[in-house]
Amino acid sequence: MRIVVLTGAGISAESGLTTFRDSGGLWEGHDPMQVATPEAYADDPGLVQHFYDARRAALSQVEPNAAHHALVRLEDALGDDLLVVTQNVDDLHERAGSRRVHHIHGRLRSAWCTRCDERHDWQGPLADGPACPSCGASGLRPDIVWFGEIPYGMDLVEQALDACDLFVSIGTSGVVYPAAAFVHWARGATLELNLEPSAGATDFAESRRGPATHLVPAWVEELLA
Numbered sequence: 001m002r003i004v005v006l007t008g009a010g011i012s013a014e015s016g017l018t019t020f021r022d023s024g025g026l027w028e029g030h031d032p033m034q035v036a037t038p039e040a041y042a043d044d045p046g047l048v049q050h051f052y053d054a055r056r057a058a059l060s061q062v063e064p065n066a067a068h069h070a071l072v073r074l075e076d077a078l079g080d081d082l083l084v085v086t087q088n089v090d091d092l093h094e095r096a097g098s099r100r101v102h103h104i105h106g107r108l109r110s111a112w113c114t115r116c117d118e119r120h121d122w123q124g125p126l127a128d129g130p131a132c133p134s135c136g137a138s139g140l141r142p143d144i145v146w147f148g149e150i151p152y153g154m155d156l157v158e159q160a161l162d163a164c165d166l167f168v169s170i171g172t173s174g175v176v177y178p179a180a181a182f183v184h185w186a187r188g189a190t191l192e193l194n195l196e197p198s199a200g201a202t203d204f205a206e207s208r209r210g211p212a213t214h215l216v217p218a219w220v221e222e223l224l225a
């Protein structure tokens with residue numbers, strides 16, 4: 001069985017990473033148009049860099065949870081027949097042991113040089129304008145897909161959805177495109193695992209409610225039984 005799993009901020013919530021649109025979410029404390037657009041970066045790079053530096057630093061305070069680990073068990077069983085497509089910029093899937101993970105919105109622990117176009121794994125801050133390890137220029141920005149920019153690797157995602165037998169969406173509100181349209185692109189059966197109904201809940205053949213750390217291990221166990 002070929003499965004595509006889409007994950008959103010909800011899968012990392014129980015690890016201690018704030019989601020975007022839930023109460024107390026990131027977009028309550030910050031205007032996304034001021035910290036997550038190329039225009040905002042041009043207007044006030046310091047504000048944007050500090051926003052992502054704080055999120056990057058927070059990664060060292062959190063660990064993958066039972067939902068991340070359950071997807072690793074599924075990958076061990078399915079191998080290349082499982083693809084995790086994530087909107088998340090954290091590295092909790094990889095730290096849990098997932099190998100087949102595609103980040104459509106980029107990664108916090110990656111810096112992108114606006115001068116030489118190289119990308120570099122990055123742990124520390126960017127606000128102090130460090131030199132690019134490739135070209136030496138001070139043009140490193142967060143390797144994050146901002147509003148108005150094109151998500152990464154959409155061809156790969158479209159092909160996987162077109163060939164899948166099952167599409168499962170975990171921990172996303174279903175309001176940001178193109179991810180919110182994947183349920184329509186998926187050729188196979190569709191399942192939503194979410195704390196609350198997403199904006200596209202009625203587009204799924206089946207929806208289950210609850211925290212990811214309960215729903216995902218139970219679903220994986222059921223599938224592998």
Ligand code: APR
Pocket residue numbers: 007008009010011013014019020021022025087088105170171172173174175176193194195196197198210211212213
């Ligand atoms: N378990 C399962 N689902 C959860 C949990 C949990 N513990 N906690 C929250 N959720 C669900 C919420 O009900 C909500 O539907 O996760 C979803 C989180 O939604 P958002 O905060 O909107 O996050 P997401 O859907 O990932 O955002 C999509 O928007 O801001 C941009 O680029 C950013 O990738 C992000 C995109």
